[in-house]
Amino acid sequence: MDGQVVDDAPPAVHDDDQTVDAPPPDSPEETPPDSGATPWWRQPHPVLVGLGLALMVGAMAALMFASHRPGHWWGDDWALYIRQAKSLVDGNPGAVTADNEFTVTESLGAPFSPPLYPWGFPLILAPFVAVVGVDVDALAVVPVLSACVFACAWFVLVKRRLGRAVAFISTPAITLTPALFSWSELIQSEWPFLAVTFAMLVAVDCAVDSKTLTDVTARWWPLVLLGVGAAAAFSVRREGLAMTAAIGGAQLGLLTTGAPPMREWFRDRLLVLRVLVPHLSALVTVYTLQFALPSTLVPQYDGTSIRNTYRFSERHFRHVADIIGLKRPWDRYVTVLGSEGLGLAAMWFVLISMLVGVVAAVTIHRRRDLHLVVYGLVAFAIGGSFRSAINRYMTTVGPIVLLLALVGVATLVGYRRRWMGLAAAFVVCLAIVAGNLANVNLRVESADRTAAAGAVEFGPTHPSAVEMFDAVVANSEPDDVVAGPKARALTLMTDRRSIQVDQWRPLPDEWSPTLVVVEVNAPMDDEMLTEHGDRYEAIWSNSRFRIYALR
Helix, strand or coil: CCCCCCCCCCCECCCCCCCCCCCCCCCHHHCCCCHHHCCHHHCCCHHHHHHHHHHHHHHHHHHHHHHCCCCCCCCCHHHHHHHHHHHHHHCCHHHHHHHHHHHHHHCCCCCCCCCCCCCHHHHHHHHHHHHHCCCHHHHCHHHHHHHHHHHHHHHHHHHHHHHHHHHHHHHHHHHCCHHHHHHHHCCCCHHHHHHHHHHHHHHHHHHHHHCCCCCCCCCCHHHHHHHHHHHHHHHHCHHHHHHHHHHHHHHHHHHCCCECCHHHHHHCHHHHHHHHHHHHHHHHHHHHHHHHCCCCCCCCCCCCCCCHHHHCHHHHHHHHHHHHCCCCCCCCCCCECCEHHHHHHHHHHHHHHHHHHHHHHHCCCHHHHHHHHHHHHHHHHHHHCCCCCCHHHHCCHHHHHHHHHHHHHHHHHCCCCHHHHHHHHHHHHHHHHHHHHHHHHHHHHHHHHHHHCCCCCCCCCCHHHHHHHHHHHHCCCCCCEEEECCHHHHHHHHCCEEEECCCCCCCCCCCCCCEEEEECCCHHHHHHHHCCCCCEEEEEECCCEEEEEEC
């Protein structure tokens, strides 16, 4: 078959001549010794490739910075991440633990926050907090740098499977999707999680190539580092647990494409130990970090269940489309050229291509791609089980879907002529890039208009919010408790303990916070006047906020 390589023939597991997946035609491994006989455009040119990648990633970073609007939105996950990072800089992580546990346990109604987030992202954030402090505009450099790391890792993964051309066009196709691009201005864990996860997938690729995972004569320290990396992914977001499954998938891919047969796997004690070491290393790293910096290992929320993976299947379908650029997050349906029908057809094309990629990963590319399939399945099971279907829980699932879909397109269309499959994958990515760039242009223009008007996004750095925080500090003592709709932001900005109070979470009856912050004319504002007028009186307000104090 022209262009179709069955690359998992069964050589011995410990055979130094063991074959691996055939690289794309333009990869260094296929360059013959006499490079003069090879066309210039098919030679490796690592310096030019590296320079091109650096320029492309730099350009994408510049676009991200250009799209940033002054300020930060209100959703206050960022506040707890910054508080945890600041506690590392100040050397008092126990204080933020106690404060946020108070916020969570004393707030009535549905849970809105774990006692603490995993410490992976705060550890990444801490050096930047040490330099710029609690400056959300300056800290937006962290998601941009994380996006750059992800883009480089994605390029490496795609280049190995589909060659340079598809790697170059697919990198902006996935990095600049409307959802991911919009997250580049937010202090949240999605971009760092993508960076750590895909860097780890590259490391697993390298371990497969070098046979480190199953070669009993190889060094042991790479196995330990793989486990540490898997623990790092888990410590950024709990969906990172899928990374240990990915390592297991890579091990299975190596073992099932070689000798000895399955019944003899466990007779070689060194082989068994090599299989276990990455997982033991991950376990030890997680519990060492847990001992040093306790956090919620497995968040418990009512309604979280594996059944949600199919109960919310339609929403998961749309969220994957968000991540890979086939749908804008604010649209309900996938739309292509204004047509929902074309959008649905495009999404089904991607899903069918992904299934072809999965079949190829289980059969002809098992050693090369099985760990990608395993990671995607386990990450989907974890993220899709949450009680609410939100696109951020599909953060790393979407890129895996796109990568497997591109492999599927190249395999299916290139069954007879590989170049045709690569060309088809290139065209798919080119179409996504066109849509991405149109959205990028709109975002940059919006940011320019916002800056020209001197406006600040409504959030913690908006002038009305800054006034409110100052008023809270002026009208309370350091030991007082403040209630408000964004409790974690209140604690970060005022250094007062807080509880969450809004239309879903009422004021406690057994005790009374010193101050209650509400948004003007919000349901809680009316409630304070009608139901709590005997306990509280309004003492301060501006155009956005009102503060009530105990009588």
